[in-house]
Amino acid sequence: MGEKTIFLCEDSTDGIFTGVYDAWASRLGHGNVKLALKEDMNYELFARYLEVEPDGEKAGKVADSLRRKLGDEDYYHIYCAALSRSREKADYIYRTVAAGLSGGRQGAIMQNLQNPAVCRVFELSRTTGNEAHRYFQFLRFRELESGVLFSEIRPENHILPLIGEHFSDRFPCEHFLIYDRTHRMFLAHEAYKQWVLVVGEEPDWEKAGKVSEKEREIEQLWKGFCRSIAIEERKNLNLQRQFLPMKFREFMTEMR
Amino acid sequence: MKIQEAMSIYEKLDILSDAAKYDVACTSSGIDRKGDGKHMGNTVAKGICHSFSADGRCISLLKILFTNECVFDCKYCINRCSNDVPRASFTPEEVCTLTMEFYRRNYIEGLFLSSGILHNPVYTMELLYQTLYKLRNECQFQGYIHVKAIPGAPQELIDRTGLLADRMSINLELPTSESLKKLAPHKSRRTILTPMRQIQNRMEQNRQELMVYRQAPRFVPAGQSTQMIIGATPENDFEIVSVAESLYQKFQLKRVFYSAFVQVNEDSELPALPGGPPLLREHRLYQADWLMRFYGFQASELLSAKRPNFNVFLDPKCDWALSHLEQFPVEVTRAPYQTLLRVPGIGVKSAQRIVKARRYGALSFGDLKKMGVVLKRALYFITCGGRMMYPVKIEEDYIMRNLLSVKERLPFDLEHYHQLNLFDDCGVAR
Numbered sequence: 001m002g003e004k005t006i007f008l009c010e011d012s013t014d015g016i017f018t019g020v021y022d023a024w025a026s027r028l029g030h031g032n033v034k035l036a037l038k039e040d041m042n043y044e045l046f047a048r049y050l051e052v053e054p055d056g057e058k059a060g061k062v063a064d065s066l067r068r069k070l071g072d073e074d075y076y077h078i079y080c081a082a083l084s085r086s087r088e089k090a091d092y093i094y095r096t097v098a099a100g101l102s103g104g105r106q107g108a109i110m111q112n113l114q115n116p117a118v119c120r121v122f123e124l125s126r127t128t129g130n131e132a133h134r135y136f137q138f139l140r141f142r143e144l145e146s147g148v149l150f151s152e153i154r155p156e157n158h159i160l161p162l163i164g165e166h167f168s169d170r171f172p173c174e175h176f177l178i179y180d181r182t183h184r185m186f187l188a189h190e191a192y193k194q195w196v197l198v199v200g201e202e203p204d205w206e207k208a209g210k211v212s213e214k215e216r217e218i219e220q221l222w223k224g225f226c227r228s229i230a231i232e233e234r235k236n237l238n239l240q241r242q243f244l245p246m247k248f249r250e251f252m253t254e255m256r
Numbered sequence: 257m258k259i260q261e262a263m264s265i266y267e268k269l270d271i272l273s274d275a276a277k278y279d280v281a282c283t284s285s286g287i288d289r290k291g292d293g294k295h296m297g298n299t300v301a302k303g304i305c306h307s308f309s310a311d312g313r314c315i316s317l318l319k320i321l322f323t324n325e326c327v328f329d330c331k332y333c334i335n336r337c338s339n340d341v342p343r344a345s346f347t348p349e350e351v352c353t354l355t356m357e358f359y360r361r362n363y364i365e366g367l368f369l370s371s372g373i374l375h376n377p378v379y380t381m382e383l384l385y386q387t388l389y390k391l392r393n394e395c396q397f398q399g400y401i402h403v404k405a406i407p408g409a410p411q412e413l414i415d416r417t418g419l420l421a422d423r424m425s426i427n428l429e430l431p432t433s434e435s436l437k438k439l440a441p442h443k444s445r446r447t448i449l450t451p452m453r454q455i456q457n458r459m460e461q462n463r464q465e466l467m468v469y470r471q472a473p474r475f476v477p478a479g480q481s482t483q484m485i486i487g488a489t490p491e492n493d494f495e496i497v498s499v500a501e502s503l504y505q506k507f508q509l510k511r512v513f514y515s516a517f518v519q520v521n522e523d524s525e526l527p528a529l530p531g532g533p534p535l536l537r538e539h540r541l542y543q544a545d546w547l548m549r550f551y552g553f554q555a556s557e558l559l560s561a562k563r564p565n566f567n568v569f570l571d572p573k574c575d576w577a578l579s580h581l582e583q584f585p586v587e588v589t590r591a592p593y594q595t596l597l598r599v600p601g602i603g604v605k606s607a608q609r610i611v612k613a614r615r616y617g618a619l620s621f622g623d624l625k626k627m628g629v630v631l632k633r634a635l636y637f638i639t640c641g642g643r644m645m646y647p648v649k650i651e652e653d654y655i656m657r658n659l660l661s662v663k664e665r666l667p668f669d670l671e672h673y674h675q676l677n678l679f680d681d682c683g684v685a686r
Binding site for chain 1: 265266269270273274276277278290291292293294295296297298300304305306307308309310311312313314315318319354357358360361362363516518519532533535609612613615616617618619620623626627667668
């Protein structure tokens with residue numbers, strides 16, 4: 001057995017998909033390559049390291065062919081897994097793609113849960129997807145003086161790309177900003193336009209602190225509603241915590 | 257008490273959400289509608305819960321009464337006309353403002369609008385229609401709307417309202433017409449089932465219209481639902497699930513909700529419930545409801561006239577499996593989907609995953625676990641590749657003992673629940 005080649009990818013969908021492309025194109029054989037994330041990598045002995053430069057074109061090719069050969073649903077699972085916070089995701093994705101594109105049976109690879117890599121990708125995708133859904137539920141906007149809707153979240157996985165579509169479809173007529181405190185990124189939506197991700201910029205905290213005149217009143221109304229809608233005879237804080245875990249409450253209007 | 261004029265919107269919301277809280281249906285599910293790219297709102301078929309109140313129930317919609325004035329005198333209801341409670345009414349504008357402002361902050365999925373009967377059913381239904389009309393046409397709200405059809409309102413008015421709403425519901429209130437007569441003297445089975453049938457027929461007609469013309473306005477696209485109060489009257493579980501089953505079959509309801517009776521009024525016709533609302537019973541009924549809707553069970557399989565109530569200690573599926581041991585064990589690598597669904601510990605999702613995954617090759621117990629099968633329950637009922645997980649006896653007492661030692665996850669504290677039932681001492685370890 002020859003020396004293992006480890007492809008170091010950037011922690012982004014483009015980075016990982018480019019890694020998949022390069023590893024595949026290297027023709028070293030699936031058994032001889034491994035994908036890993038660049039940051040905080042534990043270097044192995046007796047391995048050759050290759051840095052992967054994220055390349056939109058290569059990543060696009062991978063995404064296209066996954067979509068074409070595996071179908072939209074499987075592609076979506078792989079995409080969600082690529083957004084997860086796992087440090088091992090890149091290699092699992094590579095193994096899953098390899099299993100999906102080789103062998104007699106193309107497509108529907110995500111159903112093959114006996115394959116350990118597929119199972120891991122499936123789990124990562126489920127975790128990330130579930131977290132995104134939690135933010136459909138629990139994300140709260142506040143109206144700033146300028147009329148812009150502002151929201152803060154602290155997710156574990158990089159879910160911003162997964163929630164942009166939902167919120168811009170729902171509020172096409174609003175300007176809104178969602179700030180991800182974990183990954184220090186913005187989702188910005190200008191009314192009637194496509195949403196965009198903004199990396200490496202802090203929000204203007206002074207502006208974000210000034211809410212509109214109406215805001216306090218609406219917040220009070222909402223808090224009052226949440227109180228009066230509960231049935232005292234059925235009080236059950238354990239059940240409430242099960243459905244609405246503490247970690248999501250930090251920025252929720254009614255929990256402050 | 258008439259103090260409407262001086263009331264702030266905060267006080268009104270306080271009174272009218274408090275008065276609406278006993279209604280159960282807070283789901284926002286049943287229809288996928290994309291935004292139109294211009295106006296606020298869309299809907300998601302799965303529904304979205306936006307918050308959970310201190311009782312652990314989901315808050316999905318702005319659940320309010322339009323007014324808690326009421327000319328009816330239903331004995332179980334906090335708003336009965338003989339009660340002296342503060343009364344309030346919204347204006348259509350206020351309901352619109354609250355809905356729009358809450359919606360754009362992502363507090364809610366939409367509006368749940370119910371109402372007491374102000375003056376008469378026609379007048380009240382007209383008010384609900386006006387409110388919905390304003391919300392849909394002036395505020396251009398595209399989110400979810402669930403509205404109550406008021407029993408006794410004319411068909412034409414219900415038709416018009418249904419074109420603006422996503423879901424409509426009429427509460428059955430109580431499972432039998434005798435109970436209804438006793439506790440809700442102003443309502444009758446007929447005034448409740450007639451509009452329910454009308455809505456069903458109109459939905460059918462709408463399906464035809466949509467086939468002819470895809471852009472035709474949609475009538476109650478998320479279907480209709482209803483709810484029953486549990487524990488206020490002497491019906492047993494078998495009667496209740498049978499009623500629910502026939503509602504699903506004959507009226508094509510989307511959901512039948514159960515509401516554990518909460519004693520808000522003192523009345524000689526009402527039972528005293530020192531143990532609080534019958535939550536465990538409500539839970540068992542919902543479990544059975546799921547079995548009927550998604551697992552292919554029939555009411556008559558779960559209960560019978562001889563055994564009319566659910567087992568307190570075992571969920572209905574385990575209970576069924578234990579009394580049908582001749583059908584087990586099931587071989588997971590070969591059994592048809594419908595058979596897998598009947599195995600305790602296997603749910604809809606895990607059954608689907610098993611059926612798909614086994615096309616790729618052999619399965620192990622470890623794989624089943626990863627697919628979401630609860631093995632500590634399922635292991636008595638399945639073989640995988642011809643072998644059982646452990647050598648166990650397929651014998652009722654033995655399996656029952658083992659299943660009871662696996663603590664069932666209930667949505668409330670069973671110990672607390674039992675302690676409250678002083679005279680209903682069940683005396684069995686959890």
